[in-house]
Every structure is written in structure tokens, then in C-alpha cells.
Amino acid sequence: MLPPYSGLLTDLYQFTMLQGYLEQEMEEVAVYEFFVRKLPAGRNFLLAAGLEQALQFLETVSFSAEEVAWLEQSGRFTPKLLDYVANFRFSGDVDAMAEGTVFFSDEPILRVVAPIPVAQLVETRLINLLHFQTLVASKAARVVLAGPGKLLVDFGLRRAHGAEAGLLAARACYLAGFGGSSNVLAEREFGIPSYGTMAHSFIQAHTDEAQAFENFARAQPDNVVLLIDTYDTEAAAHKVVALAPGLARDGIRIKAVRLDSGDLGEHARKVRAILDAGGLNGVGIFASGNLDEFEIARLATQQAPIGGYGVGTRLLTSSDAPYLDCAYKLQEYAGHPRRKRSEGKATWPGRKQVYRHYDANGCMAGDVLTVESDPQPGEPLLQPVMRGGRRLHPAIPLQDSRSLAAQQIGRLPEGLHALTAAVPYPVQVAPALHELARAVDERRV
Amino acid sequence: MLPPYSGLLTDLYQFTMLQGYLEQEMEEVAVYEFFVRKLPAGRNFLLAAGLEQALQFLETVSFSAEEVAWLEQSGRFTPKLLDYVANFRFSGDVDAMAEGTVFFSDEPILRVVAPIPVAQLVETRLINLLHFQTLVASKAARVVLAGPGKLLVDFGLRRAHGAEAGLLAARACYLAGFGGSSNVLAEREFGIPSYGTMAHSFIQAHTDEAQAFENFARAQPDNVVLLIDTYDTEAAAHKVVALAPGLARDGIRIKAVRLDSGDLGEHARKVRAILDAGGLNGVGIFASGNLDEFEIARLATQQAPIGGYGVGTRLLTSSDAPYLDCAYKLQEYAGHPRRKRSEGKATWPGRKQVYRHYDANGCMAGDVLTVESDPQPGEPLLQPVMRGGRRLHPAIPLQDSRSLAAQQIGRLPEGLHALTAAVPYPVQVAPALHELARAVDERRV
Numbered sequence: 001m002l003p004p005y006s007g008l009l010t011d012l013y014q015f016t017m018l019q020g021y022l023e024q025e026m027e028e029v030a031v032y033e034f035f036v037r038k039l040p041a042g043r044n045f046l047l048a049a050g051l052e053q054a055l056q057f058l059e060t061v062s063f064s065a066e067e068v069a070w071l072e073q074s075g076r077f078t079p080k081l082l083d084y085v086a087n088f089r090f091s092g093d094v095d096a097m098a099e100g101t102v103f104f105s106d107e108p109i110l111r112v113v114a115p116i117p118v119a120q121l122v123e124t125r126l127i128n129l130l131h132f133q134t135l136v137a138s139k140a141a142r143v144v145l146a147g148p149g150k151l152l153v154d155f156g157l158r159r160a161h162g163a164e165a166g167l168l169a170a171r172a173c174y175l176a177g178f179g180g181s182s183n184v185l186a187e188r189e190f191g192i193p194s195y196g197t198m199a200h201s202f203i204q205a206h207t208d209e210a211q212a213f214e215n216f217a218r219a220q221p222d223n224v225v226l227l228i229d230t231y232d233t234e235a236a237a238h239k240v241v242a243l244a245p246g247l248a249r250d251g252i253r254i255k256a257v258r259l260d261s262g263d264l265g266e267h268a269r270k271v272r273a274i275l276d277a278g279g280l281n282g283v284g285i286f287a288s289g290n291l292d293e294f295e296i297a298r299l300a301t302q303q304a305p306i307g308g309y310g311v312g313t314r315l316l317t318s319s320d321a322p323y324l325d326c327a328y329k330l331q332e333y334a335g336h337p338r339r340k341r342s343e344g345k346a347t348w349p350g351r352k353q354v355y356r357h358y359d360a361n362g363c364m365a366g367d368v369l370t371v372e373s374d375p376q377p378g379e380p381l382l383q384p385v386m387r388g389g390r391r392l393h394p395a396i397p398l399q400d401s402r403s404l405a406a407q408q409i410g411r412l413p414e415g416l417h418a419l420t421a422a423v424p425y426p427v428q429v430a431p432a433l434h435e436l437a438r439a440v441d442e443r444r445v
Numbered sequence: 446m447l448p449p450y451s452g453l454l455t456d457l458y459q460f461t462m463l464q465g466y467l468e469q470e471m472e473e474v475a476v477y478e479f480f481v482r483k484l485p486a487g488r489n490f491l492l493a494a495g496l497e498q499a500l501q502f503l504e505t506v507s508f509s510a511e512e513v514a515w516l517e518q519s520g521r522f523t524p525k526l527l528d529y530v531a532n533f534r535f536s537g538d539v540d541a542m543a544e545g546t547v548f549f550s551d552e553p554i555l556r557v558v559a560p561i562p563v564a565q566l567v568e569t570r571l572i573n574l575l576h577f578q579t580l581v582a583s584k585a586a587r588v589v590l591a592g593p594g595k596l597l598v599d600f601g602l603r604r605a606h607g608a609e610a611g612l613l614a615a616r617a618c619y620l621a622g623f624g625g626s627s628n629v630l631a632e633r634e635f636g637i638p639s640y641g642t643m644a645h646s647f648i649q650a651h652t653d654e655a656q657a658f659e660n661f662a663r664a665q666p667d668n669v670v671l672l673i674d675t676y677d678t679e680a681a682a683h684k685v686v687a688l689a690p691g692l693a694r695d696g697i698r699i700k701a702v703r704l705d706s707g708d709l710g711e712h713a714r715k716v717r718a719i720l721d722a723g724g725l726n727g728v729g730i731f732a733s734g735n736l737d738e739f740e741i742a743r744l745a746t747q748q749a750p751i752g753g754y755g756v757g758t759r760l761l762t763s764s765d766a767p768y769l770d771c772a773y774k775l776q777e778y779a780g781h782p783r784r785k786r787s788e789g790k791a792t793w794p795g796r797k798q799v800y801r802h803y804d805a806n807g808c809m810a811g812d813v814l815t816v817e818s819d820p821q822p823g824e825p826l827l828q829p830v831m832r833g834g835r836r837l838h839p840a841i842p843l844q845d846s847r848s849l850a851a852q853q854i855g856r857l858p859e860g861l862h863a864l865t866a867a868v869p870y871p872v873q874v875a876p877a878l879h880e881l882a883r884a885v886d887e888r889r890v
Contacts, residue, residue: 004448012640127603159572360746
């Protein structure tokens with residue numbers, strides 16, 4: 001479990017609207033859906049992530065007596081609101097796509113059905129949790145596509161946006177197919193294998209680079225990965241060759257060297273040649289430093305002799321697209337479908353379902369977006385996960401979500417593997433949904 | 446205080462290096478400095494932020510018996526390391542620039558002096574805390590420059606990268622000059638005024654938009670800001686005009702309307718005309734929706750009649766530059782200055798100080814970066830804040846840091862107020878620092 005945040009981690013308007021609903025005794029059932037309006041430029045798919053944390057939030061959100069007292073002393077709220085908040089528990093139903101599912105714009109990945117004060121009050125943190133992990137998992141999936149067969153490790157904690165971002169991003173990367181993370185707490189919290197050896201400062205604290213290598217190897221004989229770019233990369237590779245026999249005599253094997261600057265492909269080729277000439281064919285090369293899916297794809301094209309990558313800042317901040325145009329929108333209230341018609345932000349009304357079709361090879365062939373009451377052939381992607389505020393199933397192990405993500409990425413149409421914009425995946429809006437939207441616009445429902 | 450994170454929220458290499466240091470009994474004093482290598486494209490200055498959280502972290506970082514046991518069962522570490530970690534407290538000295546100080550590339554904003562195992566072990570979280578708030582405060586300062594005299598409110602929690610990002614970004618925005626945040630917990634934690642009224646869903650849950658306005662106004666008579674773009678913005682403005690007299694009879698004043706979509710400048714002009722024609726000259730217009738400093742500057746140029754802005758996603762993710770090229774680097778070990786020379790990542794060695802010069806008008810005229818032992822005229826920006834792991838002063842109130850930021854932004858050379866790249870601010874590297882770098886390269890020190 002993440003360190004829990006107060007229920008006060010929300011937008012003030014959740015409370016001001018709540019006061020409005022309570023004053024009017026508007027407590028009928030509302031349906032909200034979370035979806036992404038538009039994929040970021042150049043992205044061909046998204047990967048759903050964050051559901052487990054969203055469900056943990058819904059199971060536990062509440063307000064302590066101290067928090068209610070703080071709301072009271074603000075002078076903003078009525079006794080009715082304070083009383084409501086003091087007794088608040090999430091009591092609604094949730095349907096969702098499993099974590100690791102590939103999805104596209106306008107497809108809801110989560111639906112909440114609850115009395116409107118309940119469904120509204122959880123909005124901010126639900127978006128906060130679903131948006132970020134989906135953002136990072138979707139970026140990480142691209143890195144996985146760019147570096148097939150490579151060991152990919154998240155190195156991004158230090159420049160992630162805060163502690164929770166670092167932790168949840170490690171989870172999202174692993175879910176998307178990464179091999180692990182530098183983040184130790186992510187291993188403890190989520191069972192994600194942690195990786196790490198040394199920083200430049202370790203080398204610099206020693207007077208002699210070769211001595212630093214040897215000291216590290218003897219202190220960590222099972223985890224000898226040596227960082228060789230502090231001063232002169234190729235000179236350091238020669239030092240590694242010179243050091244290896246002495247270590248080998250003591251049963252210590254150098255696993256790999258790490259490059260962290262300069263032209264990684266060029267250095268990797270030179271270092272590979274030096275290591276091979278020194279009989280160190282078994283010593284791998286690991287690279288890091290300003291990497292993203294484009295740079296890894298470029299190195300793959302060059303056939304750079306690099307076995308793994310540490311990918312940090314650009315991945316954990318999703319730097320080319322640091323946010324998704326997502327929303328948690330009211331789709332129905334008191335049995336009446338609803339639709340926002342603000343310019344550029346119109347939404348599809350009603351409770352929806354997404355049906356996925358596959359071709360004979362098991363490859364994704366197209367989705368149909370329709371209303372829940374319009375059953376279609378194909379695989380329905382939204383499934384019940386919570387009823388009356390209680391989970392229907394135990395938490396899905398992260399390994400299982402990771403397997404699903406791998407399977408889903410494997411079933412993507414070939415063209416969508418591209419790192420630049422491809423012909424969009426076909427998502428058809430069913431006639432029943434078109435008709436419902438018209439009916440809402442004409443105020444017939 | 447933020448919800449505390451485990452000391453395990455760090456990179457694995459901090460522990461593997463620690464084991465190396467302990468095995469070699471390398472525990473002499475190290476000097477690390479945090480700085481930004483290069484400003485993001487188009488940025489003319491940065492605003493230091495996050496020191497308060499960094500100091501809270503240094504005062505409290507430790508490892509529970511349970512965490513040490515977990516490290517032990519990983520099988521990776523020696524008893525010496527486990528014992529060290531079990532007793533770990535930060536015992537070092539810290540000098541830093543005050544939060545709200547303007548700074549530039551290569552200028553350290555924080556220096557840690559401590560035995561190397563101590564100074565190294567705190568690296569990851571220190572960077573994580575200083576980087577993010579500095580990133581957001583620096584972006585927010587640009588929004589403040591773009592919208593002088595406007596009420597600026599952070600609306601970004603939902604798409605911030607996790608809970609901590611939302612909370613710390615609210616703080617960074619307020620420090621940089623924002624008027625407040627939608628984030629309720631930020632008010633409780635940091636005393637930041639919270640703002641908020643209604644979402645589109647509140648309107649949509651009602652059958653009639655005018656009824657929704659009235660219900661909201663009567664439930665929140667002191668906070669009547671009506672969101673008018675759900676269906677037809679100008680039609681909604683007319684409904685506001687029609688509603689006002691009835692509310693006024695009951696002593697309820699409409700404070701403002703909010704626009705959240707479409708061409709905000711165009712809608713604002715039309716809505717202003719409708720409100721004025723209806724006698725509602727005192728009702729303000731507040732705008733939100735995909736805003737950033739460029740859009741706000743564009744609206745200012747148009748003289749759009751908008752009194753305040755809610756700025757969200759693009760600000761809290763610093764979307765045009767979602768990370769800073771920052772580092773926490775070893776500058777000295779055991780009395781010997783150190784310097785990283787990796788390609789494109791070379792650093793200035795030694796303990797440094799920044800001296801700032803002002804012109805006759807109190808405007809910033811240039812900085813000098815030099816070694817600490819080379820006193821210069823001008824204002825020394827790094828000041829002692831912690832000795833032996835204890836703070837030298839009580840926490841600086843956020844209001845004071847906010848005042849300093851306002852003063853600092855006010856003292857920027859006019860040209861640096863531009864939202865695009867200006868002639869860079871002059872930062873001179875003193876001869877003493879050049880000489881030290883040469884001496885390090887020639888291994889004379």
C-alpha cells in the first residue's frame with residue numbers, strides 16, 4: 001500500500017458541489033466514465049494502468065474527525081455537508097478494463113456508478129491515479145517495442161515528479177514490460193526487481209579509477225557492473241580488462257560495464273572490441289543517459305552491442321507527452337443519459353462498453369464502442385470489479401497484469417508498433433450510441 | 446509535513462556504493478552540490494524551491510527495524526551495511542539559496558558536506574524534492590509574468606504526476622506568486638488559499654442550466670462563480686443576467702462566471718458585453734482550460750476582459766519542459782576537489798559560492814561563480830542552513846519565501862521577463878574557479 005493521503009487531497013469544488021447536491025437532496029444514481037479524449041501526437045495506443053491503486057483508494061477513502069473539524073473551521077460548509085463527509089465511504093459500483101489492456105481514445109477504461117455526491121467526490125484522486133500510471137505505462141510500452149530482448153530498467157526516480165510519481169512509475173514501467181527499476185521501495189512495495197551499482201561519485205571519490213573498480217567488485221562480488229565513462233571510456237575499458245584476471249582468481253566475475261555519456265553506439269562498439277580482445281566476451285554492456293524509445297530504436301538500427309538500458313527522466317516524466325487529455329465525465333444521472341457539449345470537448349453519453357475483435361491470427365482487428373444495453377459480438381473489455389464499494393475479486397498480482405500487457409502488445413496490429421503516428425486503429429461508434437447522442441441533443445431522453 | 450516516505454525510496458546504487466565505502470572504510474568528508482546544468486530551451490531563469498521539504502527529509506530520514514530486516518533478507522548486503530543503515534541519521538552540513546531565489550545554470554542552490562556515505566545516501570530523494578518544486582516554481586513564475594495583476598489559481602492536481610506532485614506543485618506555484626490552488630490539502634498543509642466552485646457535471650446533473658446556477662448560488666451564497674460553457678456560453682450568460690435580480694433580492698451576489706472552452710478571448714468579450722448590458726458590471730470573468738503562460742500572454746495582448754485564470758495540467762507537468770537537467774555532484778572528497786569530465790557533462794569542482802551584483806536601481810546586474818575560499822564583492826547567495834544535521838533557523842514561512850520570489854522576479858533585468866529566449870543573464874566564472882578546474886584536470890590538487 002502507498003502511504004495514504006488525506007481525503008482532503010482533492011479539488012475544493014468537490015466540496016462546494018457536494019454542498020449543492022445535499023441542499024437540493026440530489027442523491028440519485030450518477031454514472032461517470034474515465035477516458036482519454038485524444039491520444040498524444042505520435043502515439044498509436046495507450047496501456048491501461050493504475051486500477052489497483054484506484055480501487056485501494058475507493059476502498060479506503062474517508063475523512064478523520066480532525067479533517068472534518070478543519071473543514072468546519074474554514075466556515076465554508078454547512079453542518080449537513082460536514083456530517084456527510086464525516087460518514088463518507090465509497091459505496092458505488094466500478095467496472096473497468098484490466099490493467100495492461102490496450103485502449104484508444106473515447107474508450108472508457110473505468111466506470112463508476114454511485115449516488116452523485118459519492119461518485120463526484122472521488123473524481124480528483126481517481127483521475128490523478130489512473131492518468132499517471134496510464135501515461136507512464138503507455139510510454140514504457142513504446143520503449144519495450146523499441147528494445148525487444150533488451151534488459152530495460154527504470155532509472156527515473158530522482159527526476160520523477162515527487163515520491164509517489166517515482167514509485168507508481170516504477171510499477172507502470174514494470175507492468176509494461178520493463179525488467180526492473182533502480183527504486184528500492186518499488187521492490188519492497190510491488191516486488192519489482194531492483195537494479196543498481198555505482199554512480200560517478202564512487203569513481204571520483206577514489207584517486208584511481210582502477211582502484212575504484214576493484215574496491216567495488218570486492219565489496220559487491222555478485223553485482224559487478226562497472227561505470228566506465230567518468231574520465232575516458234575506452235581507457236577505462238582497458239582498465240577493466242587488466243583487472244579481470246585478478247578478480248577471476250578470487251572467483252569474482254565482472255557482469256557488465258555501464259556507459260552513461262557521449263555517443264553510446266560508438267562507445268559501445270569500441271568498448272566491445274576492447275573487452276573481446278581482452279577475452280571478456282561474457283562481459284555485457286549496459287547503457288544509460290538521456291535515453292528514450294527513439295534513441296533506443298536508433299541504437300537498435302545501428303546494431304549497437306548493448307544488452308540493456310537504464311531509462312530515466314524522459315520515461316518517468318513522459319517528456320514528449322507529459323499528460324493525457326483525459327476526463328472523468330458524467331454520462332448519466334437519475335436514469336437520464338448526459339452529454340457535455342462544450343466546444344472541442346463533446347462526449348459520448350450513457351453507460352458504455354467496448355467490444356474488441358480479433359483476426360484469425362489473434363491480432364486485434366477493431367473495436368466497437370457502444371452503449372452497455374447494446375450487446376455486440378467480440379470481447380467486452382469493461383468488467384465488473386467493485387459492487388457496493390467492495391471488490392469482487394482479490395487484487396490481481398502485478399505479474400499477471402504484466403503478462404496481460406505483454407500479450408496485448410503482442411496482439412497489436414503490426415503497424416501500431418511504430419514509434420510515429422500510424423494509420424489509426426479502427427474504433428467504430430455503434431449506431432446505438434450515435435442514436436443516444438442524438439436523443440440527448442434533442443432532449444428526447 | 447508530507448506523508449513520510451520510507452528511506453528505501455532511493456536508488457539501489459546508493460546501498461551498493463555504501464557497501465563499497467564501508468568495506469574500504471572510506472568515510473572522509475565529501476562535498477556535493479545540487480545545480481542545473483542547462484536551462485530548458487526558452488527559459489531565462491529558474492526559481493529555487495523545495496528547500497523546506499529537503500531539510501525536513503534530512504532531519505527525519507532513517508530506516509525502521511522492519512526496513513533493515515527487509516534489506517537483510519534480500520541477501521545483497523553485509524552485516525556492516527545493515528548495521529550502518531539501522532543507525533543512520535543525516536549528520537551533515539547544508540548551505541543553500543533561500544527558496545524564491547532566482548538562479549541560473551551551473552549555480553549550486555544546495556551544498557551538502559558530510560562523510561561520503563552520509564552525503565551519498567541522501568542523493569536520490571534530495572534531487573527528487575529540489576528538482577520538482579524548482580521545475581514548477583520556475584514555470585509558474587513565467588505564468589505570473591504573463592498575467593500581471595490577474596488572480597492565478599493552480600487547477601492541476603488531477604493531472605499532476607501523483608499525490609505528492611499535486612501537493613508540492615501547489616506550494617511551488619504559490620511561492621512563485623499564484624493566488625491559490627484548487628487543492629484543499631494544500632490549504633491545510635501549507636496555508637495556500639483554496640479556490641473552487643463547480644464542474645460541468647453539476648450543470649449536467651440538472652435538467653435545466655439556469656436551475657443549476659440558482660441551486661448552486663443558494664447553496665454557496667458566499668462563493669458564487671458560475672461555470673457557463675457546458676452548452677452555449679453566451680446563452681448561459683443571458684441566464685446569469687436573468688437570475689441575478691432574484692438572487693440579489695435575497696442578498697446573494699454573483700462573483701464571477703467561468704469559461705472553460707472555446708476561444709476564451711472571444712467568449713470573454715461577448716460575455717462581458719452581455720453582463721454589462723444586464724447591469725452586471727461587477728461580475729468578473731474567470732477562465733480556464735489548457736492554459737499556460739503563452740496563452741495567457743496572448744489573451745493579455747488582446748486585452749481580453751478576464752480577471753483571473755485557472756492554470757492546470759500544462760503548469761503542474763511543466764509540459765513544455767517536464768524536467769530540468771540537474772545533478773547532485775561530488776565536488777570534493779577528503780579535502781581534494783573533484784570534477785566529472787564525462788562528455789557533455791563536465792562540472793566545476795570544489796565548494797562554490799555565487800555572488801550577485803545589482804545596478805543602481807536594484808536590478809540584477811550579473812553573478813560571479815567562484816570557489817568558497819575566494820570572497821568577492823556582491824551578495825553571497827548560498828547561506829548556512831544546517832550544521833551537524835540540525836537546522837540553524839526555524840522553517841521559513843511560505844509567505845516569506847513568496848515575498849522573496851516576488852522581490853526577486855521584480856529585480857530581474859527587463860529582458861529576462863520575456864517568455865522566449867533572451868540574451869542570457871551574465872554569470873561569470875571567476876579566475877579562481879577556472880584555476881581550480883585546471884589544477885584538478887592536471888591532478889595538482
